[in-house]
Amino acid sequence: MGLVMIVFCFFFGRFVHSSQEIQLIARQLKEDQPARVNRHIVLIVQELGHPYWQLVANGAAEAARADQMDIEIVGPVHHSMEEQIQLLEKAIASRVDGIIVQGLNDEKFTPVINRAAEKGIPTLTIDTDAPTSKRLAYVGTDNKAAGRILGQLVVRKTGGSGTIGILIGSESAENQLQRLQGLRSIVSEYKGLRIVDVRASNISAMEAIQQAADMLQAHPDITIMAGTSATDALGILQAAKSMNRSDIAIIGFDDLEETLDAVRQGEIDATVVQQPFWMGATSVHLLRDYFSGKSLPSTLHAQVEIIESNSPDTGRLP
Incomplete structure (x- = not known):
């Protein structure tokens, strides 16, 4: 019986020692692995x-x-x-x-x-x-669909009769051209609505003001203006104020804080908001x-x- 216990203790000790060695090797392998690169x-x-x-x-x-x-x-x-x-x-x-x-x-x-x-x-x-x-x-x-929503807002505001000026963010950007296309598709259904000018702001706030002012100067009969990029409606608003044109209805795009403030105050009639x-x-x-x-x-x-x-x-x- 004593011999059996001695043999058991010997093998048990070897087992414990081997387990500790395995754990040590595992830790070393883990430490040697390169950190995960994002x-x-x-x-x-x-x-x-x-x-x-x-x-x-x-x-x-x-x-x-x-x-x-x-x-x-x-x-x-x-x-x-x-x-x-x-x-x-x-x-x-x-x-x-x-x-x-x-x-x-x-x-x-x-x-x-x-x-x-x-x-x-x-x-x-x-x-x-x-x-x-x-x-x-x-x-x-869906930019064409968003443009159609702009057109529907123009129709709602004008009752289907009016002269329209439009600012787009860029003449070469597909999203802007698609929004313009969608807007035109709705306006074309109403004989009383007429788009007289389309100009590009190049998504610049200052250029939006300048282009809107030039448009109003060239077409004093404009009654409503729409913008297809974030800074367009604000540019239209500033141009209209500088020319004392409080009669201009304005439809914008996106939800810049300045745009939302102008909507709250009734200076911009509506805006189409993305995410x-x-x-x-x-x-x-x-x-x-x-x-x-x-x-x-x-x-x-x-x-x-x-x-x-x-x-x-x-x-x-x-």
Whole structure:
């Protein structure tokens, strides 16, 4: 019996010693493994510092933190399609893990987006689509539908009769042209409505004021003006005030705080509101899903909201 106990203790001791060695080796292997490197993704915005794109960036940054990805937010200081394309090419050359970019012009952006896809870099379009490209998905507003909503607001405000001036953010950006197309499609149904001028603000607040003033000077019979980008309605408002044209009805786009204040005060009659924060966050979450092996929807349209100066909802705006 004593011999059996001695043998048992010997083997038990060997077992304990071996277990400790295994645990030590496991700890060393774990320590030797490189730290997990987060995915590196890039968001290319239309203009750094622009209030609308700042909301997009905020949504993307918050989602990246939640999804444990490193996000780099880049863009031109002043609106430049050529610089956006250069930044897209730079992201491809840097072999980033994923790209989110505005597809401002399908013809110009599609070849570059396709090059990213050929190099295995998943690319999403945001705010403006490049539908013929190899992008994984588009996240943003249905811009033609949003333009039709603008047109319906013009009809509602004028009763189907009036002279219209329109500011668009850019003459080369697909989203702006689609909104204009949608607006025209509604206006064309009413013989009493006439669009007399369309000008571009180049998403600049100062240029929006100048273009609106020039338009009112050239067409004093204008009774209503509409803008298709975030700063247009504010530019129209400032131009109308400087020319003492309080008779001009104004329909805008997006929900900059200054725009909402003007809607509350009845100086801007209505604005069509997008969801830029949601767009930024959703785009990042879609890349996360792609990296996890999930299939993505081809298109995710953001809901839009109409805010009018005579609406009870206006008073509940933040």
